[in-house]
Amino acid sequence: MDGRRETHGVRDGRDADRPLRYAYLGPAGTFTEAALLGVEGAREAERRPVSSVPVALAAVRAGEVDAAMVPIENSVEGGVTATLDAVATGSELRIVREALVPISFVLVAAPGTALADVRTVSTHSHAWAQVRGWMDEHLPGADYVPASSTAAAALSLLPGAGAEPGFEAAVCSPVVVEQHPELEVLAEDIGDNRAAVTRFVLVARPDAPLPPRTGADRTTLVIPLWEDRAGALMEILEQFATRGVNLSRIESRPTGNFLGEYFFSVDVDGHLHDARVADALMGLRRVCPSTRFLGSYPRADHKVATVARHHSDGAFREAAAWVAALQGHGDPGPAAADGGPGPA
Ligand SMILES: O=C(O)C(=O)Cc1ccccc1
Incomplete structure (x- = not known):
């Protein structure tokens, strides 16, 4: 490095000379602090203990801190509604990493x-x-x-x-x-489930750099669904199913505006730079224009997604080149080496 501070993926390099600032549910000794201390560089960073998830995220939005560590899902209770609701509404935010913390009480x-x-x-x-x-x-x-x-x-x-x-x-x-x-x-050791684990996410502003694709990534989305008609949810799920994108969590939450108005909070296996995920996002955008992208980031358990040949990047590339050639807009190029189905 050139003497400037590392930004650990939570902000761009513009003001890299000052220490990173993190908000977390405090005081010291919480499980959230344990999740934050596992982030490289967090021990040297400025850590601000706050009293709730909404306060932590408000500090991110106001630019008072660079990122906040918040719980999103636990293996016993499921989704953490305070977090799901706070990231789904208000100005946009980006999840830049996740952490798994074993919980014992x-x-x-x-x-x-x-x-x-x-x-x-x-x-x-x-x-x-x-x-x-x-x-x-x-x-x-x-x-x-x-x-x-x-x-x-x-x-x-x-x-x-x-x-x-x-x-x-x-x-x-x-x-x-x-x-x-x-x-x-x-x-x-008074927990009812000795294997309890909570998943935390580090949330930054939307101009934080997109974490690079690792092959074992997760993408989090918020999909509002207030079209009250048969098959609306099916149409959303189809966007993932037809592109071979696996869902690892789906939860419905009321928007709080009207009875019956819901959004879906969804985690999928894969990264924005995986062709199948990008294609599913394009489909979602058409079906549900107010879909919110909350980030693509490496999975803490390093679990690599299983992808069929016809959902690989190569298959998408080859198919796009084939259509472009048919339209007369480009050179089809060589068929992708990593497994497009290719012409019969
Ligand atoms: O209160 C804490 O210590 C927290 O960090 C919130 C929490 C509580 C119980 C399990 C996981 C997170």
Whole structure:
């Protein structure tokens, strides 16, 4: 490098001299912070803890930070609606990478507290949803107080944290206990699903550079569907099916405007620079002109998409050249080496 700072794909090189700034759901010790710390360069960057996903994304949109790390999907509860809704509406944003974080929970309390003293538990709503089985068994009837994050709930139990928290225990990440060993650990590994994983995405502004194609990529789209007619969803899905584009997630969310007005939040296997994905996007644009492209980025699990020969880049190239030649607009060129069906 020429002495300038690396921009890690979240902004272009124009103001590369200042450190990168990231927003995340804080305070330190949240699962979101763990996802962010896995991003190359994030430990040296300026990290701004915020109180919610919409606040994090508003900071990106306002240019106060370069990107925000937000949860998008967890293996137990499915899509994170606060994130799906916040990226689907408002000014455009771009997902530039994803991170997978294994989730394990501990139950903590103020020093000297016993499990028998616990009547009320606080944590983030996603965490609460993932420990309900343990709670029913070990703390039946415990009341729940929602918190802005797991770490926020735990830190308010520390001696000297301020006003009485209104709960005796909190569910959080073991990382919070490493940072605050004075917390009393009442139980460990209390998640109902030991293999729980949350997928986070790093969201930047739309002028962020498009991450290069790796062959193991994901593309996220928002497809509004408010044409109330038979077959409208089928017509959208056909755009993917006929081009061999696999969907890895599809969720419908209300737009919030009228009852019955929905958008689909969709992840597909592949990159904008894969011909089959680009062609599906062109089809979608015709069927649903307000489709929103949220980004193409490498999959954290490096899973390579399976692509049939007739959906390969070469097949699309050869077919386009054939049609252009028929139209008299160009030279068909040599048939693609990587597998176009070719003339009979
Ligand atoms: O509150 C946190 O620590 C978060 O980062 C949100 C969250 C909570 C539970 C599982 C995944 C993310």
